[in-house]
Amino acid sequence: xxxxxxxxxxxxxxxxxxIMYRIIAGPTAIDRIVAVNVIGTKTAVLLIIIGMIFERVxxxxxxxxxxxxxxxxxxxxxxxxxxxxxxxxSFTAMEAEESKE
Amino acid sequence: MxxxxxxxxxxxxxxxxxxxGAVGILRFPDFYTRMHAAGKGDTCSMFLILLGLxxxxxxxxxxxxxxxxxxxxxxxxxxxxxxPTSTHALIKAGFEEGIKMWTRNGxxxxxxx
Amino acid sequence: xxxxxxxxxxxxxxxxxxxxFDYFHLSLGLISCGIITAISSxxxxxxxxxxxxxxxxxxxxxxxYSFWLLWQIILSxxxxxxxxxxxxxxxxxxxxxxxxxxxxxxxxGKYALANSxxxxxxxxxxxxxxxxxLIHSISKxxxxxxxxxxxxxxxxxxxxxxxx
Numbered sequence: 456x457x458x459x460x461x462x463x464x465x466x467x468x469x470x471x472x473x474i475m476y477r478i479i480a481g482p483t484a485i486d487r488i489v490a491v492n493v494i495g496t497k498t499a500v501l502l503i504i505i506g507m508i509f510e511r512v513x514x515x516x517x518x519x520x521x522x523x524x525x526x527x528x529x530x531x532x533x534x535x536x537x538x539x540x541x542x543x544x545s546f547t548a549m550e551a552e553e554s555k556e
Numbered sequence: 557m558x559x560x561x562x563x564x565x566x567x568x569x570x571x572x573x574x575x576x577g578a579v580g581i582l583r584f585p586d587f588y589t590r591m592h593a594a595g596k597g598d599t600c601s602m603f604l605i606l607l608g609l610x611x612x613x614x615x616x617x618x619x620x621x622x623x624x625x626x627x628x629x630x631x632x633x634x635x636x637x638x639x640p641t642s643t644h645a646l647i648k649a650g651f652e653e654g655i656k657m658w659t660r661n662g663x664x665x666x667x668x669x
Numbered sequence: 670x671x672x673x674x675x676x677x678x679x680x681x682x683x684x685x686x687x688x689x690f691d692y693f694h695l696s697l698g699l700i701s702c703g704i705i706t707a708i709s710s711x712x713x714x715x716x717x718x719x720x721x722x723x724x725x726x727x728x729x730x731x732x733x734y735s736f737w738l739l740w741q742i743i744l745s746x747x748x749x750x751x752x753x754x755x756x757x758x759x760x761x762x763x764x765x766x767x768x769x770x771x772x773x774x775x776x777x778g779k780y781a782l783a784n785s786x787x788x789x790x791x792x793x794x795x796x797x798x799x800x801x802x803l804i805h806s807i808s809k810x811x812x813x814x815x816x817x818x819x820x821x822x823x824x825x826x827x828x829x830x831x832x833x
Contacts, residue, residue, distance in 0.1 A: 456560055456612070463567050463605070470574055473582045477590075485650040486587055489594050492642060493581065496598050496635060497574070500605050503628065512613065513620060513688065516627045523631055527638040534645035537653060576750030583753060588805050589764060592793060593749055599788065600746040623688045630685065640787040644794055647805070651795050660763045 457508065464504040467497055488533045495526035559615050563608040570604030573597055586658035587650050595643035599636060606632045670721070675713050676706045730827045737823065738785060745790035752807075767792075767804045767812050771821055778828045785820055 477490040499519040506515025577597020584590045610628040613621050683698040752761055773779050783794040786804060791811030796803040806812040 456564075459564060459567075460609075460612070463571060466571050467574065467605075470571075470578045473578045477581050483587060483650070483653075483655055485646060485653065485655065486590065489587075489591060489646055490581065492646070493577070493594050493598050496602050496639070499631065499635070500602055500609075503606070503609055503631075507609065507612075512624050516624055516631070517686075520627065520631050520634075523635055523638075527635075527642055530642040531645055534642070534649040537649040573746045573750060576746065576753045580749055580753035583759070585762070586764075588793070589762065589807055591805075592791070592807050593753060595787060595793065596742070596745050596749055600742050603742070620688065623685060626685045630682075637784075640784040643787055644783065647793055647795055657766075658764060 460504055460507050464501055464508070467501055467504070471497060485537060488530065488537075492526065492530045495522065495529070499523045499526070559611055563612040566604050566608030566611070570601040570608065573604065574601035577601060587655045588647065588657055591643060591647050591650075595640065599639045602635055602639075603632055671713075672706055672710050675710050676702055679705060727828060734823060734827045738788060741785075741789045745788065748790040761808050761810075763808045765806055765809070765812050766795075767806050767815055769802050769804060769816060771800050771802060773800075773821065773825060773828075775828065778824055781828055782821060782824045785824060786815065789820065790814075 471494055474490050474493055478487050478494075481487045481490060499522045502515050502519040502522060503512065506512040506519075509515075574597060577593050580593025580597060581590050584593055606628055610625045610632075613625050613628065679702040680698060683702060687694050687698060752759060755761070771779065771782060773782055779797055779800075783797055783802065786792050786794045786802070791807040792815050793805045794802055795805050804815055806815060
C-alpha cells in the first residue's frame, strides 16, 4: 500500500509536466496563472502524499492546508490585479456583435 | 482491507480525471475552454484523491488518525468551495481583459470596445 | 445566541487543528476563540433576521443538495475526459455565450447557484450582474441544458426556504 501511494505521487508529479508546458508556452498571462493554480492544488495533494511516505502526516497536513489557502489567495490577488488594469469593460459589446450575425 | 481497496479505487479514479484535466489544458483551443478543463478536472480529482488518502489514514482507528482525517476533510471542503470561486474570478479577469474567444466557424471574437 | 454558535464553531475548528487535549492548549483555545468572537462576530451570518428554525432547516437540506452536486461534478468530469481524449479534431467543441435570468433574491443564493453552474457539465459562470448571469458554455448541448431551471429550483429550495 505504501508503494501504491508512492506510485500515485509519481503519477501526479508526471502529470504536472504538461501543465508546466502551458506555463511556459501559454499565449496570455491569465493562461499561465490558471496553470499555476492547478499545479498549486495538486501540490497540496502531493504534500499529504509525502507526509504519508515519511509517516509524519499530522505535520504535513498543516503544510497542505496552508498551501491551499495561499494558492486561493494568490489566484484571487492575480485576478484582481489584472482586473484593475482594465476596469471599465462590460459584456454588451460582445453580445451586440453576436446578435448581429 | 476493504478500506484499502476503496481508497485505491478512489485514488485511481482521481488520477484518471486528472489526466483528463491535464490533456484538456494542453489541447483545448482557447482560454475559456481551457478554463473548463482546469476548474472542473482540478476540483474533482483533488476531491477523490484526498478522500482516498483520508480513508487510508483510517485503517487503524486511533484518535490521532481521526484528527488527521478531519483535517484532510477540512482541506477538501475548503478547496471544493474556493476552487469555483477562483475559477470565476480568473475567467472574469480574462473576459474583461478582452481575450479572444474561439468559435466553431473559425473566427475569433473578443470583448472589444 | 449567534455569538455562542460562532464560539462553538471556532472552538471545534481549534480542537481539530491543535489535536492536543491538555489543559494548557484547551485554555489557550478558549482565550483566543473568545477574543475572535468578541472582535469579529459580525462577519459571520450577515442576515440575522432569519429564525433559528429556518437555519436548522437549511442545514438539514444541505446534505441532499451536496450529494446531488457531487454526482453532477463526476458527470462533468466524465464529459471533460471524454472530450479531451477524443482523437483528432474535437467535434463536440462549440463554445457560445448564454445569458440567463435568476429569480433568487439573496446574495448567498446567487453565489451558490453560480458555483453550482460552474461545477455542472460544460458551463462556467463569467459574470453576475444584478439578476442576470453570463455563462460560457462549451457545446450546443450544454447551452440548451443550462436554460432549464431545475438547478435554480433546487438552490431556492435549500437556501431560500422554498419560497419560489
